[in-house]
Amino acid sequence: xxxxxxxxxxxxxxxxxxxxxxxxxxxxxxxxxxxxxxxxxxxxxxxxxxxxxxxxxxxxxxxxxxxxxxxxxxxxxxxxxxxxxxxxxxxxxxxxxxxxxxxxxxxxxxxxxxxxxxxxxxxxxxxxxxxxxxxxxxxxxxxxxxxxxxxx
Numbered sequence: 001x002x003x004x005x006x007x008x009x010x011x012x013x014x015x016x017x018x019x020x021x022x023x024x025x026x027x028x029x030x031x032x033x034x035x036x037x038x039x040x041x042x043x044x045x046x047x048x049x050x051x052x053x054x055x056x057x058x059x060x061x062x063x064x065x066x067x068x069x070x071x072x073x074x075x076x077x078x079x080x081x082x083x084x085x086x087x088x089x090x091x092x093x094x095x096x097x098x099x100x101x102x103x104x105x106x107x108x109x110x111x112x113x114x115x116x117x118x119x120x121x122x123x124x125x126x127x128x129x130x131x132x133x134x135x136x137x138x139x140x141x142x143x144x145x146x147x148x149x150x151x152x
Contacts, residue, residue: 022065023049024046024047024048024049024062024063025047027061027062027065028046028047028062031058031062034058034062035062038059038062042055042059045063046059046062046063049063049064050063051063051064051136051143051146052143053142053143053144053145053146054142054143055142055143056141056142056143057081057083057138057141060083060136060138060143064085064134064136065085067083067084067085067136068084068085068086069083069084069086070082070083070084071084075139078139078140079139079140080137080138080139080144081137081138081141082135082136082137082138083135083136083138084132084134084135085132085133085134085135085148086130086131086132086133087130087131087132087133088128088129088130088131089128089129089130089131090126090127090128091126091127091128091129092124092125092126093123093124093125093126093127094123094124095123095124095125133148133149134146134147134148134149135147
């Protein structure tokens with residue numbers, strides 16, 4: 001059975017929505033004291049899912065959520081932390097296949113019977129390739145630099 005690309009995308013979208021742990025609004029609702037302790041400027045950025053230099057790790061969490069990976073290190077004698085967020089890019093495939101195979105097929109005098117029969121067709125499929133969608137570098141617990149969006 002072939003799954004059509006549109007059906008597959010619909011299933012993937014439903015799965016993504018149901019598995020996404022939260023949005024900025026949901027994270028704010030779960031952490032009202034943290035949100036209220038932030039400046040009005042940072043609150044406005046978090047509401048729209050944005051960050052800027054100087055924000056704390058907790059403020060970035062409210063805006064972007066948990067990172068997919070974290071790393072710690074040293075840079076010029078100072079402790080740094082890097083957060084990475086992943087995304088998935090669809091890659092569409094078209095193929096032609098054909099040949100001979102053994103199985104049920106054909107229509108003889110008595111209906112379908114076993115034997116070697118030609119088959120062919122066109123196929124399409126989609127796969128997803130991971131990429132780094134965003135990263136944040138913290139210096140002493142505050143955003144030092146960041147980037148969001150897919151680099152072409």
